Amino acid sequence: MDTFALIFGYAYQYFDNVGFLVLSASGLIIIFGMMGVINMAHGELMMIGAYITAFSYYAGVPAPIAVIFAGVGAGLVGMVLERLVIRYFYKQLLSSLVVTWGLSLMFSQGFLLIFGPSILNLPTPFGGFPISEQTFGSYRLVLFGCALALVAGIWALFTFTRFGTQARATMEDPAMADALGINTRQVYSLTFGLGCALGGIAGGLFAMTATISPFFGVNYTPLAFITVVIGGGANAITGLIASALALAGVQTVVVNAFNQYVGYISMMAAAFLILLALPRGISDYLERRKLRAVRASRPSPHG
Amino acid sequence: MANAATRLDRWLGPLNGPQTMGRGVPFWLCFIAAVVVLAIAPNFLSRYDIINFSNFLISGLLALSLGLIWGYCGILSLGQASFFGLGGYAYGVVAMNLLRAHGNTDVAFVAGILIPVAFAAVIGAILFYARLRGVYVAILMLVISLVIGTFLRQTADPSYTIGAAYLGGMNGLRPTSPDDPLLPSLIFGFGDWVAEFDGRSVSFYHLVLAIVVAVYLGLRCVVNSTYGFLLVGVREEPERTETFGYDVRLIQLSVFCLAAAIAGLSGVLYTAWGTYIHPDGFGVAQNILVVIWVAVGGRKDLLAALLGALVLNWISLRLASEGEFALLVMGAILVGVMLLAPEGLAIAIGNRLGRLFGHGAKVGQPAVRTEEG
Amino acid sequence: MGAPATKLAVAGTMILETRGLMKTYGGVAALQGVDFALKTGELHCIIGPNGAGKSTFFKLLMGIERPSAGQIVFKGRDITRLQAHERARLGITVKFQSMRVYQDLPVYHNLFIPLRRHHRAREIPAVVERLLADVHLSGTGEEYVRNLSHGQQQWLAIAMAVAAEPEVLLLDEPTAGMSAEETTATARIVKRLNGQGTSIIVIEHDMAFIRDLDSMTSVLHYGALFAQGAFKDIEASVEVQRIYLGTL
Numbered sequence: 001m002d003t004f005a006l007i008f009g010y011a012y013q014y015f016d017n018v019g020f021l022v023l024s025a026s027g028l029i030i031i032f033g034m035m036g037v038i039n040m041a042h043g044e045l046m047m048i049g050a051y052i053t054a055f056s057y058y059a060g061v062p063a064p065i066a067v068i069f070a071g072v073g074a075g076l077v078g079m080v081l082e083r084l085v086i087r088y089f090y091k092q093l094l095s096s097l098v099v100t101w102g103l104s105l106m107f108s109q110g111f112l113l114i115f116g117p118s119i120l121n122l123p124t125p126f127g128g129f130p131i132s133e134q135t136f137g138s139y140r141l142v143l144f145g146c147a148l149a150l151v152a153g154i155w156a157l158f159t160f161t162r163f164g165t166q167a168r169a170t171m172e173d174p175a176m177a178d179a180l181g182i183n184t185r186q187v188y189s190l191t192f193g194l195g196c197a198l199g200g201i202a203g204g205l206f207a208m209t210a211t212i213s214p215f216f217g218v219n220y221t222p223l224a225f226i227t228v229v230i231g232g233g234a235n236a237i238t239g240l241i242a243s244a245l246a247l248a249g250v251q252t253v254v255v256n257a258f259n260q261y262v263g264y265i266s267m268m269a270a271a272f273l274i275l276l277a278l279p280r281g282i283s284d285y286l287e288r289r290k291l292r293a294v295r296a297s298r299p300s301p302h303g
Numbered sequence: 304m305a306n307a308a309t310r311l312d313r314w315l316g317p318l319n320g321p322q323t324m325g326r327g328v329p330f331w332l333c334f335i336a337a338v339v340v341l342a343i344a345p346n347f348l349s350r351y352d353i354i355n356f357s358n359f360l361i362s363g364l365l366a367l368s369l370g371l372i373w374g375y376c377g378i379l380s381l382g383q384a385s386f387f388g389l390g391g392y393a394y395g396v397v398a399m400n401l402l403r404a405h406g407n408t409d410v411a412f413v414a415g416i417l418i419p420v421a422f423a424a425v426i427g428a429i430l431f432y433a434r435l436r437g438v439y440v441a442i443l444m445l446v447i448s449l450v451i452g453t454f455l456r457q458t459a460d461p462s463y464t465i466g467a468a469y470l471g472g473m474n475g476l477r478p479t480s481p482d483d484p485l486l487p488s489l490i491f492g493f494g495d496w497v498a499e500f501d502g503r504s505v506s507f508y509h510l511v512l513a514i515v516v517a518v519y520l521g522l523r524c525v526v527n528s529t530y531g532f533l534l535v536g537v538r539e540e541p542e543r544t545e546t547f548g549y550d551v552r553l554i555q556l557s558v559f560c561l562a563a564a565i566a567g568l569s570g571v572l573y574t575a576w577g578t579y580i581h582p583d584g585f586g587v588a589q590n591i592l593v594v595i596w597v598a599v600g601g602r603k604d605l606l607a608a609l610l611g612a613l614v615l616n617w618i619s620l621r622l623a624s625e626g627e628f629a630l631l632v633m634g635a636i637l638v639g640v641m642l643l644a645p646e647g648l649a650i651a652i653g654n655r656l657g658r659l660f661g662h663g664a665k666v667g668q669p670a671v672r673t674e675e676g
Numbered sequence: 677m678g679a680p681a682t683k684l685a686v687a688g689t690m691i692l693e694t695r696g697l698m699k700t701y702g703g704v705a706a707l708q709g710v711d712f713a714l715k716t717g718e719l720h721c722i723i724g725p726n727g728a729g730k731s732t733f734f735k736l737l738m739g740i741e742r743p744s745a746g747q748i749v750f751k752g753r754d755i756t757r758l759q760a761h762e763r764a765r766l767g768i769t770v771k772f773q774s775m776r777v778y779q780d781l782p783v784y785h786n787l788f789i790p791l792r793r794h795h796r797a798r799e800i801p802a803v804v805e806r807l808l809a810d811v812h813l814s815g816t817g818e819e820y821v822r823n824l825s826h827g828q829q830q831w832l833a834i835a836m837a838v839a840a841e842p843e844v845l846l847l848d849e850p851t852a853g854m855s856a857e858e859t860t861a862t863a864r865i866v867k868r869l870n871g872q873g874t875s876i877i878v879i880e881h882d883m884a885f886i887r888d889l890d891s892m893t894s895v896l897h898y899g900a901l902f903a904q905g906a907f908k909d910i911e912a913s914v915e916v917q918r919i920y921l922g923t924l
Contacts, residue, residue, distance in 0.1 A: 038438055088642060093438045094379045098598055099641045101381070105591055105634030113628055218587060222449055225442050261457060268450055272443070276433045292703035321782055529792050535781055536789045543776040546738055547790040547840050548764035 005132030010252060012136055017248035019144035023205060024220040025227035025240055026150055027198030032228050033236030033283075034171050034191045036093060037086060040100040042224060043217025044107035045074045045196045049203025050212045051111070054120045063125060067204035074200020079193035086192060087185070104217070111214035120212040139208065146205055150198065155237050157194075167191055223247075226271040232281015239283030246282070247271065318520060320527025322375070322535065324604045324653040341512055345505040357508045357576055359616040360515045363609045364569035366596040367518060368562040370608030373597060375526055376558045377538030379441040382448030383593045386419040386563040388584035389451070390570030393418035395476040395486050395580050400466040402484045407492030408575070415571035416564050423563030424556070431555040445590060452585030475581030476574075489575040502576035511572055515609070518565060522605050525561075534558055588630065595637045601647020610649045690749075691716040691875045692737070692768070692844050697746035699732050699899075706732040707899040709746065714844065714877060719870040721878045721886045721907065724896035725919060730879045731773055733896065734846050737877075738770045739763045750844070765793075767843035771850060773879075775833040777821050783808070784817035786832055790839040803839070810865060811835045826853050834862065838869060845869065847878045851885050863888035887911070895919065 028042045039045075049070035056066035081103060089096035126138035158164035170177040170187045178184050203216070210216070227247060231239030250270040255263035278285045319326045325334065345353050365387050372378040394415030398408045426447065430440050459472025467483035468476060476486055488507070489500040500507040525531055536544040537554050545551045574580040583589065592615075600611020615633065622629040644651040692714040699707040707729045714720055724730055735741045737748060739760035748756045755763055769790075778786045787804045795803060808814050811831035821829060834850055847866070851859045863885055870876050880886050886893065886907055893910045895903040897919050903910060910916055 038442070085638060085642065093436075094377075094441065095641065095645065097379065097381070097438060097441055098594055099638055101591055101594065102634045102637035102641065106631055106638065109628065109631035109634060113626075113631060222446050226446065229439055229442060261453065264453065265450060268446055272429070275435060275439060275443075276429065279433060279435055279439075321785070529788075529797065532781065532785050532789055532792075535785075536778055539778040539780050540776045542740060542760070543772070543778075543836075544789065545760045546740075546764050546770050547836075548761050548769075548793050549789075550759075550761045 002132055005134060008131050009134060009136075010256070012140065013256070014248055014252040015144045016140045017251050018244050019140070019147040021223060021227045021244035021248055022147040022151060022240060023143065023202040024224040025231070025244065026147075026154065027195040027200075027202065028224050029228045029231055029233075029236045029240045030154065030198065031192055031195035033233045033239070034167060034195075035188060036091060036233065037089065037096040037100070037192075038093070038225070038228070039086075039192075039195065040097060040221070041081070041104035041107060042195075042199050043219075043221035044104045045078060045199035045217075046203030046206065046220055047108065047111065047212075047214065047216035048077060049074045049200030050207035050210075050216050051115070051120070052200070053204035053207045054122055054212050057122055063122075063208065067201055070204030070207075071197040071201035074203065075193045075197030078196025078199075079189055081196070082189045082192040087188065090188070104221075108214045108217065115214065117213065120207075122208045122212070124208050143205055143209075146201075150201070151237060151241065154198075158237075163187070163190065223267070226267060230271050230274045230278075230281055232278070232283040232285075234281065234284035234287045236283070238286050239281055242282040242286065243274075246274065317524040317527055320523075320531070322526040322531050323523050324606060324650065324657070338512075338516055342509065345508060350503070353505060353508050354503050355620055357502070357511050358573070359613050360508075360511045361569050361572045361576060362592075362596065362616050363515050363612040364518060364572070365566055365593050366600065366608040366612035367515075367522060367605055368565035368569065369593050369597045370600075370602055370605055371522060371526070371565070372558055372562045374602030374604065374608065375531065375538065376534040376555060377437065378555060378559060379437060379594075380444040380559075380562075381441045381594060382444030382446070382590055383562070383566055384589040385444070385448035385451055385585055386423060386566035387570035387573070387589070387593075388448070388580070388582075389419045389422055390415040390567030391574035391580035391584055392455075392470075392476060392570075393567070394571040394574050396465050396468040398487050399468040399476075399478060399484055402487055402490075405492065407490045407497060408487055409492060412489065412491070412571055415574070416567045419563040419567030419570070420560050423560045427556045427559040431552045431559070434552070445587075448585045448590055449587070452582045455582035455585065471581075473582065475579050486574065486578045486580070488578060489572075500575070502578060507576065511576075514568070514572070518568070519605060519609060522565075526605065530554075592633065595633050597647075599636055599640045599648055601650030601653075603646060604650050604653065607647050607649035607653065611647065689715055691718075691751055692877075693749040694737070695747040695749070697733070697736060697748065698744045699729070699736055699741065700744045705899050707736070707743075710896075710899070710901055712894065712901060714875055717870070717873055717875055719866070719876045719878070719889060719891040721880060721889060721891055721893040722896055723880065723883075723886065723893060723910075724902070728896040729899040730896050731848055732899075734770055734848050734877075734879065737846060738768065764840065764842075768846070769837055769840040769842040769844075770846040771833050771837040771848060773848040773852070775829050777829050777832050777836065779820075779822045781821065782817065783813065783819050783821060783824070783832060786821060786836055787839045790836050790841075794841050807835045807839055810838075812861065827855070827858055830854060831858075834865065838865075843875060845874050845876045847876065849879055849881065851880065851882050856884070859885050860888065883911075 024046065027045070028039060031037055031039050052070040052073040053063075053066040056069045057063055061069065085099060085103065086096065089099055124137060124139050126142060128135040128137045158167060166177070166182045166187050169180065169182055170184045174184050177187075206220070210219070227240065227243050230247070231243035233239070247267050247270060251263050251267050254266040274282065315331070325331070344356065348356070365383065368386070369380065369383045372380060394408070394411045397414040398411035401410050402408065430443065435443070455470060456473055458470035459474070461469065463470040464479045467479050469479040471477045478485060488502050489510070491498045500510050526534065533544065533549055533554055536549070537551050541551045570580070570584070596612035596615050597608045599615060600609070601607030615636070619629040619633065622632055640648055690713045694710055694712045697707055697710040697712070698705065710733065722730055722733070732741070736743050739755075739758055739762070743756065746756070747754060750763070750766055750768065755766065778789070784804055787807055788800055791800050791803055804817060805814070808817065811834060813828060813831055813835070816824065816828070821832065824832065830850070830853060834847070837845055837847065850866070851862050854862065859882060866876060866878065866889060878886075878889065890907055893905065893907045894901055895910060895916050902919065903913060903916055
């Protein structure tokens, strides 16, 4: 029984960590993979999502609806940003990095000015369940479930919908997509909005486990970046999952062996090592393997 | 006019070249006048202003360090303040330990420059020899800075001491015991000759001014030398530069270390100026400010980056007396400038002036091309 | 004639050789075992349809990419594992297909960078003058490259490769986007360089240009050497014509 509790405890932590990384990085990696922009304001969009959730909740909106509000709100903010600022910085990786960082500063400082440094708290729903002598929070499992659902949703969106087809065509070759009559500007705008909406939803979900302040985003941003960077831009979804699985593994083991801080450092170190081995990220490596497998199974065109 | 410029070029030798804005007689006259005005400023400004000006100039050094790698070599570091912070901590730790024995901070001054360089050499060797993409380098530098900051924040435990220096967590560096010396200002000693520069004094201001002018002129020589053209070569076409027989990774690593030295020097001066250093030096705000100064001034020119730091610091200070929105305005200025004058305000103005004086635009004209990550 | 790649000649007279050079991208073979040899002082053209592996071949020779298998030998020394800059120091350089000129530097300094490896700074202005005259760019030294026309940038790219003073020069489509006169002038430059002792490999699509050069020619097809011989024989070969018409 105790062994079971121990194993369950590790598994619980591991999937909690995976869920955390997937949720905080999903929006970021979509924008990076589809548009080649690393959105440094991602954490602040999560912060906006958290505030929207908190205010809606206190206004009497049920928590799940409040989280959806957060997604819609952050998505709209994202689309406005795309129209006003981001679209001038496509294909300029470094400049887009800097300009979105400026936006992040404006958001965190703006919220600080409006709402002050005081923090908000939301109750964590669903209580807990006991295993052996330990109690585990149910909400963490809900978060992991949400992470899975979001990833599945993103995959379905890009695989089955018209928007998904257009987005993939645009990513493949913007000029060609344009020539085929796809409104690439709108695709970019929607993709950016979608990425921001995912950030808002993540922020809304985390709002129930963390304190909400204008600097809410700062806690998530570095880990989200690390997840994205080692995931790579070649295939957003596989990259996201692979890197979350890998990093969460490192984190779970090291946190249990040492402490939170060493766990944090070890994730950075692991990210560093993975990048040295696979400079373009895990997804690029997986894509190339897949390609090789596909090609190998086909007869060569010239025997 | 052209003749005078050529004569001036010969006269100024390595200081003048197409890599820096301002090469003509009017420019150098203005430059000398500006330095003279800054030098005699203590005669007509308050002590409070002078103390602040010292800090602005120290920020200017940090801006020069980022401008050098980002503007000239295309290496964006979002964590340039980590070298600044490391320099500050290194200076403080060494100074507090050696002050009694040496009576000066010479070793601490040197350590505050060399330790960031050593750190940059290790990190840079990994980043550049692995040929990581530019975006990844930029973000990893920020992460490294935040990790160091997080580490220092949790050093409040009394066991975190290095000899006479106690890291002190959030409160910053302080003496281990009441008997140990406080974090000192700069004290240069050479034999019997000892010169102390209290951070609040006019002499410190003059020292910092002299250092900034020297670093600026020194970097002008660097960027207008063969090495400087190689830096731009690496920024523009790294692969092409490599196929001419230059080791691009080595060029990147060396300039990264040089920039770390300047950032470290800036950290040393900052620590000596306020006689304190704390983990916030590694935080997001400090790192983003450096990027803002350089981007708003103009990354492709040294003077533009320097002016960006001086002017924006001055604006921040003004705003600080009005309320808590200095950082908000800095963010807005950054976004606005990136949209309207992507090459930076000082460069845009400089190019206007250059045209006015018949030199034509020289630096950082937006080229119709996309940058590589 | 249309024979498969000729056997390697005796080493020693060869400046650059490849043995079984192979490159695969994700399972696709871009080059499959190329045995190629360049004689010292030779001018050699490589032709072949798009996707035949010509540019990949150059990237491997230069060290921009690593081969999946095989060997590259320069003057009897195995350079397969050397970095691009190390090969450049031994005396190999390339003009890329895309021009890769320094857009944000003046023309003068575009040449300054390659020249500085072999010359003192004060000798360089005179050399630049001469190089610019060769490629019809006299008087443009102060111009920023971004203000030059496409054709002029192509000239500059060639001049930069020449300025590196290589023993082996790899020219990837030197005449792309050039007019007929410009192409003829380029052929003159290439032949003169070759006359001065530089060994040169040229990748081209422009048959008129290759006819002008009138040199040894190899045909690359599906990543393998398909034929090798004097240009007029290659031109007459039925198989080669078929490759270009795509009916193989």
